[in-house]
Amino acid sequence: MERxxxxxxxxxxxxAKQARGLPTGRPAKLNATTRAGAAQRIKEGxxxxxxxxxxxxxxxxxxxxLRKHRESTSREQVS
Known part of the structure; x- marks a missing residue:
């Protein structure tokens, strides 16, 4: 019953969070800046x-x- x-x-x-426009679920481990830095470092070898x-x-x-980073940069280039 408690379950x-x-x-x-x-x-x-x-x-309620969705109605207020807030993100749901677990927060991402890396922010956009860190993702971009990691992508750049891998690109450099x-x-x-x-x-x-x-x-x-x-x-x-x-x-x-990194996949999120690629998707966000491709969306920005299309717009």
């Missing part, structure tokens, strides 16, 4: 595993954040 109530409260909180270790994230997180 059902917990899920209802979580759904209500999510809906740095090893992705090393960049990820220096940023304190896993390699898969780094690749996910």
């Amino acid at each position: 059902i109530y917990m899920l209802e409260r979580a759904a209500g909180a999510r809906a 740095a090893i992705p595993e090393q960049v990820a270790a220096e940023l304190g994230v896993s390699r898969s997180t780094l690749y996910r954040e």
Whole structure:
């Protein structure tokens, strides 16, 4: 029973945040500036595993954040 109530409260909180225009879910590990810096370092020849270790994230997180960076820069170029 408590599980059902917990899920209802979580759904209500999510809906309230969306209604206010706030982001939902877990915050991103890297911000846009850090993503751009990591992309630049890899472009210059740095090893992705090393960049990820220096940023304190896993390699898969780094690749996910780099994909976000590519998508945001491609959107800016189209606009």
